[in-house]
Amino acid sequence: MQPTAQNQINSSSFRDPTTAWLGPDNKWRVVIGSKVDQLGLAILYKSKDFVNWYQSKTPLHSANTGMWECPDFYPVPIHGQNGVDSSLNGPYVKHVLKVSLDNTRHDCYTIGSYDNVKDIYKPDEGSVEGDSGLRYDYGKYYASKTFFDDFKNRRILTGWINESSSVADDIKKGWSGVHAIPRKIWLARSRKQLVQWPVTEIEKLRTNHISLANKLLKGGSVIEFSGVTAAQADVEVSFEIKDFEKAEVLEPSWTNPQLLCTRMGASVKGSLGPFGLLVLASEGLKERTAVFFRIFKGHNKYVVLMCSDQSRSSLNQDNDMTTYGAFLDVDIRHHKLSLRSLIDHSIVESFGGGGKVCITSRVYPTLAINKAARLYAFNYGSQSIKISKLNAWSMKTAKIN
Structure with a gap:
C-alpha cells in the first residue's frame, strides 16, 4: 500500500502483511506490523475482493513492546498435532499472534482467543507479551513465518538465522544469514505454549547411524562419539536422573534464564549438571559449543534450565559468542529429559x-571444521547421569532444486 497524505502511513513503521484469512462476513483480512511511539500494533485491513483494502477502526492487538515486524496470526487445534487453515475459528482452536520485536530482534508469541466478529485478539490469562514471554527460539532466530501445508495437514514454521560473524568476515565469505530447517509447529497439551520439531523430510538425509543405550555418565566425564560426520549431523539423546535430592537450590532472583546460563556456563561445575552435548568441538576442546541442561530445586518442583553456550565456540574473537538459555517446562520426575541437535558446520539447532x-x-569455529570436528556427550556435574538412549546420524547434503 502506497503511503499518502490521506492514509498517513509511516513507511518506516508499516510492513510485513500476514497471510490473509476469510471472516464470517466473507471479507478477507490481513494484519500489518506497525507502531506508534513504543506501542506495537497489529493493524487490521479488510477487503471484499482482495484488491481494495480499508483499515479497521481498531487494531487486532497492541502492546507496549516497540515496533512489530513480520506479524503472524493463525489458529492451532487444542487437540493433536495437525495444522488447520488460517480462516478456521471456533471452540476447538486457539489463536497464536507472533511478532518480531524490532528492538530486540526476538520472535515472541502469545496464545489466546480471536473474536472474528469484533476482530479483536485477546491473549489468554498468564500469556505474557514481549521478551519476558514465550519465544519461538531463544537463540538466533528472527523474521519467522508459518504456512498451512494442506497436503500433510500440518503448520510449518520457517525462520531466519542471523549472523554471528563480523561484517568484515561476512564480506570475505560472500554471504550473510540463512534460513533455519523448517519446523512443524503445534499446541502443547498444556495449551500454554507451542511445540516445534524439524520436518520429517530432513530424516531422508540421515546416514551412518550409530546408537548407544543405558550408558552411565559419571560426574566429570566426557564421551566421544565416532562414526558420524560431526560437522554435519543429527543427534537425539535422552537422559535419565534417579536422585534429585542433591539438586542445587534455584534462588528466587534467578528469573532470567539467559543470564543464568551465562553465569553458569558449561565450564561451571554443579550438582545435577551441566550435562549434554559438546558439538562442533575440536580435539582437546579448545573450541566447542555446549548444549546442556542443569536441574535446580525450585519451590515445590524441580526446574530444568537449557543452555547453548557459545563462549568457547571459536578462537576468532570477532564472532558474537553470546550464551543463550531458557527454562524448560517438563516434569523430570516422571519423564526422561530429551535433546535433539541438528548440526550443520556453522549452525546448531537444538x-x-x-x-x-x-x-x-550460529558459530564459526576455526579448528573444529569439516573432518576435524568432533562430537561428545559430557557431564560436568558431581552426580551421575544416565544416557537412556542416543541415536546419531551423519547428514547428507540436501539437493536444492
Whole structure:
C-alpha cells in the first residue's frame, strides 16, 4: 500500500502483511506490523475482493513492546498435532499472534482467543507479551513465518538465522544469514505454549547411524562419539536422573534464564549438571559449543534450565559468542529429559523436551571444521547421569532444486 497524505502511513513503521484469512462476513483480512511511539500494533485491513483494502477502526492487538515486524496470526487445534487453515475459528482452536520485536530482534508469541466478529485478539490469562514471554527460539532466530501445508495437514514454521560473524568476515565469505530447517509447529497439551520439531523430510538425509543405550555418565566425564560426520549431523539423546535430592537450590532472583546460563556456563561445575552435548568441538576442546541442561530445586518442583553456550565456540574473537538459555517446562520426575541437535558446520539447532524449547546458535569455529570436528556427550556435574538412549546420524547434503 502506497503511503499518502490521506492514509498517513509511516513507511518506516508499516510492513510485513500476514497471510490473509476469510471472516464470517466473507471479507478477507490481513494484519500489518506497525507502531506508534513504543506501542506495537497489529493493524487490521479488510477487503471484499482482495484488491481494495480499508483499515479497521481498531487494531487486532497492541502492546507496549516497540515496533512489530513480520506479524503472524493463525489458529492451532487444542487437540493433536495437525495444522488447520488460517480462516478456521471456533471452540476447538486457539489463536497464536507472533511478532518480531524490532528492538530486540526476538520472535515472541502469545496464545489466546480471536473474536472474528469484533476482530479483536485477546491473549489468554498468564500469556505474557514481549521478551519476558514465550519465544519461538531463544537463540538466533528472527523474521519467522508459518504456512498451512494442506497436503500433510500440518503448520510449518520457517525462520531466519542471523549472523554471528563480523561484517568484515561476512564480506570475505560472500554471504550473510540463512534460513533455519523448517519446523512443524503445534499446541502443547498444556495449551500454554507451542511445540516445534524439524520436518520429517530432513530424516531422508540421515546416514551412518550409530546408537548407544543405558550408558552411565559419571560426574566429570566426557564421551566421544565416532562414526558420524560431526560437522554435519543429527543427534537425539535422552537422559535419565534417579536422585534429585542433591539438586542445587534455584534462588528466587534467578528469573532470567539467559543470564543464568551465562553465569553458569558449561565450564561451571554443579550438582545435577551441566550435562549434554559438546558439538562442533575440536580435539582437546579448545573450541566447542555446549548444549546442556542443569536441574535446580525450585519451590515445590524441580526446574530444568537449557543452555547453548557459545563462549568457547571459536578462537576468532570477532564472532558474537553470546550464551543463550531458557527454562524448560517438563516434569523430570516422571519423564526422561530429551535433546535433539541438528548440526550443520556453522549452525546448531537444538530442541529440548521434545521441542518445548528451541535454541539456535550460529558459530564459526576455526579448528573444529569439516573432518576435524568432533562430537561428545559430557557431564560436568558431581552426580551421575544416565544416557537412556542416543541415536546419531551423519547428514547428507540436501539437493536444492
